[in-house]
Amino acid sequence: MSKTHYSQLLDHHMHTTLSPDGRQSFDDIAQDTIARGKELVVTTDHMELFYLNKGNFFCVDMDEYAKEFAAIQAKYPQLTFMRGMELGYESAAAGQIQQFIDDQQLAVAIISIHTLFDGKDLADEIAKDGYWKYSNDLFDDVLNATIDALEKLHGFQTLGHLDYCWRYMKKKPKSLEPYYPKLDKIFQLLIEKEISLDINTAGWRYGLPFAHPQPAILERYYAVGGRMVTLGSDAHFTKDINADFERALKMLAEIGFDYITEFRPQMTKVFLTDIDY
Ligand SMILES: [Zn+2]
Ligand SMILES: [Zn+2]
Secondary structure (H helix, E strand, O other), X not given: OOXXXXXXXXXXXXXXXXXOOXXXXXXXXXXXXXXXXXXEEEEEEEEOHHHOOOOOOOOOOHHHHHHHHHHHHHHOOOOEEEEEEEEEOOHHHHHHHHHHHHHHOOOEEEEEXXXXXXXEXXXXXXXXXXXXXXXXXXXXXXXXXXXXXXXXXXXXXXXXXXXXXXXXXOOOOOOOHHHHHHHHHHHHHHHHHOOEEEEEOHHHHOOOOOOEOOHHHHHHHHHOOOOOEEEEOOEOOHHHOOOOHHHHHHHHHHHOOOEEEEEOOOEEEEEHHHEEO
């Protein structure tokens, strides 16, 4: 059997122009998929249900999505488009988010923490004001929100960029050890619910020395038995699709992982020995 080249692996995390920060159309993505010799493609636009009917900030218009999706699939019958969404979690919207997961039956539903403290954006108010205005320990708040999400929700595929808040923290924790009890709780819930960790290569593009989550967190996940990891570029531009996947695979191999998980949409193990990277 010939090996799959890393540039042809399924990218589980990318945004289209349906996201306010997305700069690639469905057509751009289709062209890229063809150029790579791939057939399967999934997009995961932002859906922040907390804001639905409160300004619809970062909410996809599902009618527009259905129209665009049907049109692109009809235009490129040689490709298989799968439906996905990146769902921002807020405790107050947990019921709506679960309803959305149940109703939509997506191939890839990612749960991510983009906001805390009732809808304050980590990348916006919290970054601008300084998180210390809201919190003594931002990462601890993110972990609490993540545990809450994992306890309340089920039936989604991946947990998005667990240490995304690192991008917006001027003072970062020196050691992760104090966070091990909460991280372990998260990992236990992921394993129990068969939810994969998003290996989000955007960290490198944001000038961080790692993909999310950072290697120390992944090492801990591996040590407690976590094995499900899923590659995602978080591309908002076509040039970033499958970005740094070879680098991510090398890092995973170093930690000890011997396979990645793809949702095609059936859950599929792809062994590193079967990938050219
Ligand atoms: Zn995100
Ligand atoms: Zn994203």
